[in-house]
Amino acid sequence: MDKRGHVLNAAVLAVGLGVLVRPAAEVETAVTVAELFVPIVLGALFPDVDTAFGTHRKTLHNLPVLFVFLAYPIYFANLQWVWVGVLSHYLLDVLGSKRGIALFYPLWSREFGFPFGVPVRSRWSPVVTVVVTALELALAAAVIHWLPPTMAEGALTLLGVR
Numbered sequence: 729m730d731k732r733g734h735v736l737n738a739a740v741l742a743v744g745l746g747v748l749v750r751p752a753a754e755v756e757t758a759v760t761v762a763e764l765f766v767p768i769v770l771g772a773l774f775p776d777v778d779t780a781f782g783t784h785r786k787t788l789h790n791l792p793v794l795f796v797f798l799a800y801p802i803y804f805a806n807l808q809w810v811w812v813g814v815l816s817h818y819l820l821d822v823l824g825s826k827r828g829i830a831l832f833y834p835l836w837s838r839e840f841g842f843p844f845g846v847p848v849r850s851r852w853s854p855v856v857t858v859v860v861t862a863l864e865l866a867l868a869a870a871v872i873h874w875l876p877p878t879m880a881e882g883a884l885t886l887l888g889v890r
């Protein structure tokens with residue numbers, strides 16, 4: 729996926745998550761969208777920093793990097809939501825490219841992708857972006873609305889989402 733696709737995905741994801749978390753369509757909804765927008769977009773852009781520093785699709789496209797961003801809200805009470813952008817970037821690179829990413833780097837350099845991944849510059853790339861974004865929002869809605877409230881609240885609090 730190219731940077732445009734990552735930013736569009738992150739922007740729609742931030743708005744969608746803001747509405748899911750604060751569905752009342754009041755000022756709080758707009759404030760939540762604003763709260764999520766910049767961290768998620770920055771998280772979606774971060775992995776491709778390895779085009780300049782490191783090896784692209786390896787150095788910053790792996791699970792240890794994602795765990796670092798998951799740990800920040802838990803241990804330092806900051807960088808909430810950035811992990812959402814990073815995770816979404818990974819999904820788009822796995823599904824929206826032929827190449828895949830090195831999930832277990834630096835332990836294992838093999839790049840993992842889906843066999844039906846589409847080339848980054850193909851006409852199907854925007855379709856993959858829309859489908860992945862819709863699936864991400866559907867999964868978030870399922871977590872927020874269908875899990876037992878104590879489990880959903882606990883998971884969201886642990887991840888710094890609430």
Ligand SMILES: [Zn+2]
Nearest residue numbers: 775776789821
């Ligand atoms: Zn990438």
